[in-house]
Amino acid sequence: MNRQIRLGGTWTPTIGWLIGANVALFLAQAFNPLVTAWLGLVPGAVWPYRLHTLLTYAFLHGSVGHIFFNMLTLYFFGGDLDLFLGRKRFLTLYFGSALAGGFAALLLPANTMIIGASGAIYGLLVAYAVYFPQTEVLLWFVLPMKMWVLVALWVGISLFYSVFGAGGGIAHLAHLGGAVFGLAYTLRLWRPIPVIKDLRYRWRRRRFKRIQ
Numbered sequence: 001m002n003r004q005i006r007l008g009g010t011w012t013p014t015i016g017w018l019i020g021a022n023v024a025l026f027l028a029q030a031f032n033p034l035v036t037a038w039l040g041l042v043p044g045a046v047w048p049y050r051l052h053t054l055l056t057y058a059f060l061h062g063s064v065g066h067i068f069f070n071m072l073t074l075y076f077f078g079g080d081l082d083l084f085l086g087r088k089r090f091l092t093l094y095f096g097s098a099l100a101g102g103f104a105a106l107l108l109p110a111n112t113m114i115i116g117a118s119g120a121i122y123g124l125l126v127a128y129a130v131y132f133p134q135t136e137v138l139l140w141f142v143l144p145m146k147m148w149v150l151v152a153l154w155v156g157i158s159l160f161y162s163v164f165g166a167g168g169g170i171a172h173l174a175h176l177g178g179a180v181f182g183l184a185y186t187l188r189l190w191r192p193i194p195v196i197k198d199l200r201y202r203w204r205r206r207r208f209k210r211i212q
Contacts, residue, residue, distance in 0.1 A: 040053060
């Protein structure tokens with residue numbers, strides 16, 4: 001079996017526009033701090049006049065490191081998904097994950113400021129793990145790891161901090177919201193009968209491989 005290790009990303013116009021929009025708003029934040037106040041998500045101040053922040057928060061970032069790693073992850077995995085799903089379905093996945101992350105963040109303390117594309121990124125990561133689970137990536141550019149293992153680890157960490165608190169000021173609930181949407185969208189969980197049939201088929205196929 002050929003071993004596929006993910007070393008880079010796939011650039012597409014869609015990825016370029018998303019990264020460009022994030023960078024543009026990050027620069028706007030630097031020049032005008034009110035941009036964060038206008039577009040950032042504050043759970044206790046969403047209804048009724050700031051509903052837009054359930055999505056716009058995902059285009060803001062708090063530091064160079066914050067936006068760098070989010071955009072790097074978007075580049076590494078988003079392009080393949082864009083080509084695999086098509087632009088319309090990919091954007092539905094991206095914005096749906098961001099929106100789900102925003103709704104999940106409403107459970108955080110009312111005066112918390114939530115910014116960052118991580119909810120959308122987690123949705124993409126989960127989708128990538130569903131479609132390409134055996135692809136190996138280099139954790140910290142050094143340690144080879146199956147994609148599904150890496151994503152399960154990251155989602156597990158977010159779940160742990162969401163349940164037990166702390167987490168260094170990171171909105172782990174937003175991560176989980178994006179991850180849940182990514183899983184629901186890729187597996188079409190709103191259509192339970194096809195999902196169950198697919199799981200049964202995969203289980204039988206695994207048993208057949210073991211017998212062989």
